[in-house]
Amino acid sequence: MGHIQRWFLTVYYLGVKELSSVLADKVLLAFIIYCFSVSVYTVATGVKTDVAGARVAVVDADGSALSRRIRDALLPPQFKTPELIDRSQVDRVMDEGRYAFVLDLPPRLEADLREGHQPTIQLNIDATAMTMAGLGSAYIQTIINQEVAEALSPDAPNRAPVSVVTRTYFNPNLEGMWFQAVMAVIQYITIMSILLVGAAVIREREHGTIEHLLVMPLGASEIAAAKIWANGLVILVATGLSLQFVVRLWLGVPIEGSIPLFLACVALYLFATMSLGILLATVTRSMPQFSLVGIPVFLVLNMLSGATSPLESMPTVLQWLVQVSPTMHFVQLAQAILYRGAGLAIIWPQLLVLAGLGAGFLAVALPQFRAMLARSQ
């Protein structure tokens, strides 16, 4: 039998063993299923990135028709019905976080405007709620401008000098849920791949079984490859089921791109993250150490993936550093395939990078296998 066939056969046998190890841990299995189903649903439906139900208070020192008009224009679903407060209360209510926005309409607002002056309206924004603060304040400013213009010259048909019409591709109503659902799936793929495979390596060491493996006629590459395919398969199946049944059917997210293509990319992504997991496992000495290294790595990958915080806005140094993050490339790829229906012609650079990263991580990890054994003495 040729070397190559031998290699694949060995990897296959070892992987089957690995698979039965994963499937034997019922608690773990139940948890994986929970994550890819119920938890994806909760995250997708629970998290709102748009402005919804924001609480607004108004200090109305003018009491004019215009000020009433502005108050009445802040409508659900973006805003809850504004409440009137006294100017002396502003600091306290903001401190307590009761309102996200406090609008301060000055005395003689309408009169000044009609006389051609430019009175100042103060908009207090609780900037600790970053997502809501920026968008919400933009909305409120637009609403005020529009109401003022309409109130002052009711005859003019068009108030704004320019009308801006938007057409949104790939998610016409900017439904946050579509985005959150897929990002939740990716988040679970990342964390599970790193932890499952890394822990599997450490487990071999802690149970002494790696000693046995290393006296057998196999090399580190077979052991690593077997762990990657077996654990990867579990996650890949979970991902496929989750996309089809949870994201598409249960949540009703229309997926434009090809799911088989996406799953093929997930497989490549799993190769990259699992290689990273193996690398982390070879540099740590025990399960407690591995967990303390693995979890922060996952968190950094996840938070700096470009999904929660746009890549373009990071400091340049970080932008350089995240180039070695498989998650960042994968998030771009996933958005391209799933939302924009992109095909291989568009995503090949990311695929290349993922393959390269995985190979790089493994190249560092594999020579460590024996050294790792000597260290555990």
Added chain:
Amino acid sequence: MSEAAITLSAVSHHYGDKVALDAVSLEVPAGATVAVIGPDGVGKSTLLGLIAGVRALQTGQVRVQGGDMADAKHRDLVAPRIAYMPQGLGRNLYPTLSVAENIDFFGRLFGQSAAERRQRIDRLLRATGLDPFPDRPAGKLSGGMKQKLSLCCSLIHDPDLLILDEPTTGVDPLSRRQFWSLIDNIRAERPGMTVIVATAYMEEAARFQHLVVVDEGRVLAAGPMQAVLQQAGADNPEQAFANLAAGGGAGAALVMPPRVLHDGPDAIVADGLTRRFGAFTAVDHVSFRIAKGEIFGFLGSNGCGKTTTMKMLTGLLPATEGTASLLGRPIGAADMQTRLRVGYMSQSFSLYEELSVRANLLLHARLYRMDAAAVQARTDEALQTFGLAEVADELPASLPLGIRQRLQLAAACLHKPDVLILDEPTSGVDPAARDLFWRHLADLSRRDGVTIFVSTHFMNEAERCDRISLMHSGRVLAVGTPVELRDAKGGATLEESFITFLEEASPSQPPPAAEPDLPAEPVKSGGKGELAASFGRIWAFARREMTEVLRDRIRLAFALIGPLILLLTFGYGITFDVENLPYAVFDRDQSLESRQLVENLSGSRYFQERAPVRSDLEIERRLRSGELRLVVAIPPSFGRDLLTGHQPELAVYLDGAMPFRAETARGYVQGIAQLYARELLRRSTLATAEASGPIIQPRFRYNQSFRSANAILPGVIMVVMIMIPGMLTAIGVVREREIGSIANLYASPASVPEFLLGKQMPYVVIGFVSLLILVATTVLLFGVMVNGSLAGLLLGGALYIMAATGLGLLVSTFVRTQVAAILVTAIISVVPAINFSGFLYPASTLEGGAALIGRAFPSLWFQTISLGAFAKARDFSALHLEFVMLGLFALGFMTAASLLLRKQEA
């Protein structure tokens, strides 16, 4: 005479549908010494576990020291009077703790004073010959030394009942002799002490006053030694068992066939083989030559370097100095051909616990490249040969040590290797099975010419070898045939000569006899209050845990630095500002006004202009490729329409894949376009008063510059402080279960809450130190000030860390593996903390299940405290509700964990 020390009536025990004990009744008088003998897997360990109270009783009654062991109150009462040493090499020890620290921990658990502990530790160490290395970590001890240390730990509290489950398995003859003299000495001091021991050494069993013969879950005979021997018509326990057992015993004694000389070069050659670990030389210039087909025995005291030598020969460990060759080829990790011809069996079980016996063998056969056709046949044959057919479909974890060893041997021989390297293959295996095993070795050597390199502590096995080598402290003392070595020191038996060799090699070894200079009874602690004793036990657990953490520098570093790295990365990396968005313009006007508008857009920090779009088709294509996030299309005659008040229509095409970013970008375009148009109109003659509106002055409070760091950092502290402390404790319980040290909880007088609190305490301290570092960094490096109550932040933080560590412990009690513990804790803590606690998305906008999850998790409450203290200048008094909630979470998690963790094995 008072009530018997131990009474069992009609005790049965099942594991699944497998019967371990079948209606066993037994009585042991107080002060007796009892040996329990029988083959592997007949229920000896279960029997001892039930008596010790570490295993939950299923049916029947067990009375120990005058009370019912089914009664938890009685168990608590007698626990301090029972010492239980589980099977396995040092399974109840803590590997990173030193010898003295291990014993000290047990002393603390039993509430002994410092002076008392010191005295007892000294005495025990001296009696067991461990006194030269009180500071060596338990994990670095050899198997036999671990057993001795384990015994020291059991004996620290002067028990009335000593239960030892195969205590001398894997222990060298000298140490074994010392071990039993130690027990004799202790018995001499405490004549009332009852000792019950399961053993595989029949000659050891003969030392006991009583004998219990067990087979297949039943007691075949029990009573005073003489009576049992008489009943069985035997002279010694071994024979007694053979006569009593249903199968009629092992049959004829094994006689080794004479050595057959095989042609060919020496199979194993070692020349000056040396291995050092740091300053410690484990193997010191060892040389030997083993001929083809020879059975070469490796004997030596525990920790003398036998295992290390074998590991070097298999290529598992590189040699520091010297060379060795196997089958004529130098040993090297990469030589696959050599590996195919070698079988290796390690001292500790190194097959897969989660695979059945059969599956393990099948895997083995396949990995050794056997033909697909031969795999099944060879596996079946091995199952038969090694008597594993009955347990073929069981998991190794549920099998006794002896059968597991047999499985390992079966695996090592499966691929018919030319060389077998066996590291204490028969430790813990019963005599009949050992005989069987050696018959097999004899066949392999004499018939097939297999070279066998085997280490052992059994002298009758050593006598069966062609040649043996005596090793001590990394050096070979002597090599020769068994007869040569026996005669070299003039001993009557090989064992005597062997002990002489060892004693000569280490004259410093103190005689294990009684120590006249020590008071027979150590100082006793005065009676303590129940509460004080309880705190003492919590402290014992906490201290031990803390010592372990402090030893593990990497873990400690990551526990402290990890959070800091996360804080820095997120502080700099996460931002909600949308900046430098790649966009392009489709300008169909090309007027002065349109160009000015484009300049305004590109001039802002929000957008970065790319090559202009030239056609409608191009818009979608470039958005789809991900090159652009946004396209602004300016209609023809835009400038003219604008100036004439005809409200031109500006079309914005957005990539909606990231809704938040798209929404923000749209807002920016709209703002810039309107502002530009207004400015233009105001400058132009057509400007009217109406065109100017009010000035709207946004005030971003708590974060004037609208810096992401100000809003993010308090939240990052919240996320990190649930995750890292949770992760620190999550491994805690499940790891002790995997390693086996959980047995200490089962057998100790400590309660489950004491154990959990002790485990939690060190991590609360570490977590709090970490919190201080994070707060300091946030203030000093990022310049985000604590405007509110610092005291509130710290109190809230402490409560939050208690909740987080409690959560980790809770997870640890219900998962079965460390992997699951890590994964479950990570996800359970990270998902609600990031998504449902007001970190990235304001909590007030959460809906449905998400809002519920948010409130039902500590993070949301601490987020209010953290934001309140940093950004919002909230007072201590305004945070009462949050404190109460966090306190309740901490209490709730710990209570749940206490309820879930059982103090007995199933």
